[in-house]
Every structure is written in C-alpha cells, then in structure tokens.
Amino acid sequence: MFKTISKLVNAFGPSGCEKQVAGVITNMIEDRVDEIRSDAMGNLIAVKRGSGKKIMLAAHMDEIGLIVTTIDEKGFLRFGTVGGVSPLISLGQRVVFENGLTGVVWYEESIENMKDAKPDKMYIDIGARSEEHAKELVGIGDMAVFAGQPVGQNGVVISKALDDRVGCAVLAELARRCPETDHEIYYVFTTQEEVGLRGARTAAYSIMPHLALAIDVTRTGDTPKSKHGAVALGKGPAIKVKDNSVIAHPKIREKLVNCARENSIPYQLEVLEKGGTDAGSIHITAGGIPSGGVSIPTRFIHSTAEMVDLKDVENAVKLLEAFIKR
Numbered sequence: 304m305f306k307t308i309s310k311l312v313n314a315f316g317p318s319g320c321e322k323q324v325a326g327v328i329t330n331m332i333e334d335r336v337d338e339i340r341s342d343a344m345g346n347l348i349a350v351k352r353g354s355g356k357k358i359m360l361a362a363h364m365d366e367i368g369l370i371v372t373t374i375d376e377k378g379f380l381r382f383g384t385v386g387g388v389s390p391l392i393s394l395g396q397r398v399v400f401e402n403g404l405t406g407v408v409w410y411e412e413s414i415e416n417m418k419d420a421k422p423d424k425m426y427i428d429i430g431a432r433s434e435e436h437a438k439e440l441v442g443i444g445d446m447a448v449f450a451g452q453p454v455g456q457n458g459v460v461i462s463k464a465l466d467d468r469v470g471c472a473v474l475a476e477l478a479r480r481c482p483e484t485d486h487e488i489y490y491v492f493t494t495q496e497e498v499g500l501r502g503a504r505t506a507a508y509s510i511m512p513h514l515a516l517a518i519d520v521t522r523t524g525d526t527p528k529s530k531h532g533a534v535a536l537g538k539g540p541a542i543k544v545k546d547n548s549v550i551a552h553p554k555i556r557e558k559l560v561n562c563a564r565e566n567s568i569p570y571q572l573e574v575l576e577k578g579g580t581d582a583g584s585i586h587i588t589a590g591g592i593p594s595g596g597v598s599i600p601t602r603f604i605h606s607t608a609e610m611v612d613l614k615d616v617e618n619a620v621k622l623l624e625a626f627i628k629r
C-alpha cells in the first residue's frame with residue numbers, strides 16, 4: 304500500500320492540472336475495470352459493470368498549490384493560492400512546478416508579526432538572475448505544489464498531498480481487488496475539489512448514481528491541544544456524519560456502521576466542523592443523491608507533511624469492500 308500511495312503523491316496535480324495523477328491511476332486499474340474514460344472536467348471515471356444499483360465512489364485527484372500572478376523586475380515570483388494554502392505553513396518550504404523547477408517560498412522581511420504574512424507579502428524565489436531569466440523558466444498562471452518525498456515509518460506515512468491521494472489509493476486498491484458484487488461500481492477520481500468540489504458535481508450528474516460515497520481525509524483531534532474533534536489516528540476509518548458541505552444520508556451512515564460491525568472493522572464517527580468533501584456537491588446534484596463518506600484520519604492536513612496510519616487505509620478498503628458487496 305505504501306508503494307501505491309508513494310506513486311500517487313509523487314504525481315504533480317494541483318487543481319485543474321490533474322492529468323499526471325489520472326495517468327498513474329489509469330495504469331494501476333485499467334485492466335481491472337470494464338470501462339475507463341475521462342470527461343470534460345478531467346474526471347477519471349472507471350466502471351465495473353453490474354445489474355444492481357449504481358454506486359459512485361469518489362476521491363479527488365487534485366492537491367493544493369500556488370499560482371504565479373506576476374514576475375517582478377528582479378525575477379521573484381508573486382503568487383496566489385490554489386485551494387486552502389496557509390501562508391504560515393508555506394513559509395520556507397520548497398515548491399515544485401510541473402517542469403521540475405524548484406522554488407523557495409519566502410516573505411518580505413519588513414514583516415514583524417508573522418501573522419501578517421499573507422501571500423501578497425510573500426514570493427517564490429527560483430534563483431533567477433533577472434525578470435527575463437525568470438520568464439524563460441515560468442509564466443503567469445503556472446502552478447507549483449509542495450515538494451518532498453513520502454516517508455513510511457512506524458506504520459504511518461508522512462507526505463504532501465495525502466489529501467486526497469490516499470483516497471485515490473484506497474479506491475485504486477479496491478478496484479484492483481475486484482470485489483464480487485451485482486452492483487455497478489463507478490470509481491470516480493475527481494478534479495478541482497480543493498477549489499469548490501467542482502469535478503464531482505459534473506461526474507455525479509453524468510452518472511446519476513443511486514448512492515455515492517466520498518473518500519477523503521479528515522482532521523484528527525489527537526495532537527497536543529488540537530481543536531479538531533474526536534477522530535484519532537490509527538483507530539479506524541471515519542464514517543462521515545457531517546462536515547461543512549454535507550450531512551450524510553442516515554441510511555448510508557447506518558449501512559457503513561453495520562458493515563464495519565459485522566466484519567469487525569474498527570471505525571470512528573466523523574463530525575468535521577471545518578472543510579467539505581466531494582459528497583457536498585454530489586448529494587445536491589440532479590434530484591438529490593443519497594451520499595455519505597468514508598474518511599482517512601489525517602494529521603496536519605494541507606501542510607507539506609500530512610500523516611496517515613496505514614492500518615486506517617487498509618481498513619477503509621475493507622469497509623468499502625463490505626459496503627459494495629451488500
């Protein structure tokens with residue numbers, strides 16, 4: 304599983320540029336599904352045919368990033384954010400562009416209180432010698448993502464972009480195991496979640512599933528003085544009750560809980576007070592689609608070093624397997 308996750312987090316994929324990620328996933332699962340296609344939004348939709356209900360399982364391929372807005376006369380890049388990027392967390396970090404170019408995120412040193420460090424007082428330094436030189440290397444609108452190799456140790460994974468490549472890994476692994484079921488399963492790898500749950504909306508409309516689950520990360524409240532609720536790392540996948548974008552359909556929530564209990568899979572209940580998932584746009588698509596979620600407990604979400612427990616990842620696969628077999 305660490306290998307699968309590594310391949311996925313290493314792909315470059317800020318919102319709207321998910322092609323590399325889609326390519327990696329296609330290679331992983333194309334021989335295990337009946338059909339695989341992408342749509343105008345860039346969503347990757349893989350189908351395992353069946354005569355029962357249409358079940359949509361969604362995980363987003365995009366990661367947060369930075370976007371070049373202007374290039375100054377000395378060759379420093381000013382940037383905006385793509386999705387929820389914290390200026391404080393980006394400070395001093397390496398970022399990498401699609402062409403491999405690396406930059407350092409720094410700040411105007413007249414800032415005295417770090418709380419005033421906002422993107423408009425920050426810049427990316429790519430080591431360019433002049434404006435012209437910089438412009439040979441990057442252009443306005445180019446996006447960069449946090450850099451860094453994934454680490455596996457003590458049963459946990461530390462990496463950028465676990466939000467939501469770990470969800471993609473769960474779905475890819477599930478597809479590879481080919482669970483026996485009469486239902487028609489749609490493995491949907493969505494785009495542009497981080498900028499407003501956009502890809503999932505069009506995918507849900509084109510599929511019109513009977514029900515849907517979003518597989519994404521959720522915050523944990525188990526670090527020193529964390530205010531993020533009851534979910535803890537390593538205590539099982541979290542069954543979504545509510546986040547800021549959706550209230551899980553009670554029947555779906557119940558079915559997930561029953562599946563976990565019957566198969567002795569550890570689970571937790573998730574009430575996420577800040578943040579949403581693809582289920583937020585799926586459940587209000589068309590005439591309404593009963594939706595819920597299975598979340599991977601994750602520390603330090605939207606940082607350069609997110610952390611998940613591999614047991615939770617494996618148990619999420621098992622829980623979904625039990626769910627689609629029913």
Ligand code: CO
Nearest residue numbers: 466467497605
């Ligand atoms: Co996110």
Ligand code: ZN
Nearest residue numbers: 466467519520
């Ligand atoms: Zn996410």
